[in-house]
Amino acid sequence: MHVFKKRRSLAGLSIFAIILAVLIVGSFAGCEAASLIPVRNKQPTPSPDDVIAGEETAAPSTEPPVETTVEIQPELPLFHHPLTGLETTENASVSRPVAVSFGNTSYALPQFGIGRSDVLFEFPIENGATRLVMVTTEYEDLEKIGGIRSTRDYISDVVASFDAIQVYAGTSDVSASVLFEGRDTLDYLTQNLQSLCYRDTSRIMPHNLMTTGSLILSEIGKLGYRTTITENFLAPYRFPEGSAGVPAGDKAASEILITFSSTQNASFSYQTSSGLYLRSQLGEKQIDGIDREQLSFTNVIVLSCDCATYESANGSEFSLTLNGGNGICYSDGTARDVTWTMENGVFTLLDADGNRLTVNRGTTYIGFVRVSDPNAVKVIR
16 A cells, blocks of 8 residues: 555656646747737837937927018019110110211112111102111111211201201201201211211212211210200100000001102012011112121101202202101001101101001111102002
């Protein structure tokens, strides 16, 4: 019996040891399995060694947010040329123009500097010829201008409406006694302005009298003439508002022929690509002797007037009466009827409704023809 009990005690101890071993192994296996289960977004806890020396956790800001202000730049004012209506600089918008008289016979061609015209006038004179008058504010840098010829009383009267300083060499016999009082003039002969002009020896007299922009400026300075245009200046015409153009006329006019006499005519051919009329004279392109470019204009205006030729002791004389009349304005390849007046010394162009004529922005040609000649102006196409 004693032997039997001892064996039961040993067997019980063995079973207990086995159970304890199983529990211990299971415990280690559970811990290892748990370490293999991923934890979503779990961040490791930094150790003290991972903190950079001197780095501190930023405290929430108590300052108000900084407001960003966008500075709006004011629009720069737009300046427009008083004679062409085109955008220009502030200085050019108030510059006073000059009116330069050019000869226009075959001996006078090509003229130099004439391509700078803001407005180009053509007036009939004696012997069937014409006188060209360039009205411009952009002459100062021209290195050659001419040939300079004489003026007439009616020429001076018309260009005075542009507040222009008139540049010429003498007057005709008819107007020689006329004193252009109140008008600023640079008359090479009558005022004896010998430093105003020089002679081009490659041409025959009297078609070789030349000047420059700097010489004109010098004489203006010596005589103390005003160099800015008169306040509240109004040209004989006006321009459309904004970027709008003038409505097209009701008649097509792409090729125009103007006859001044049996020995003098001019033609204007409209170019659709540029919107300009190119000028020719007696069948040849009329160019500027400086850049060899053909003369071109946005607007071509032809006005009828009373003219007369008579003989005097000095030979053939010519008169032009500034009493208003009818005319035609060509632009954009079309034509519109206009009228013109000369009242109280002011030359004005009017539309069919009697309002100051609106023309397209750009350069303008204005020619005077005999009202007595019904064939003075022809539209070829």
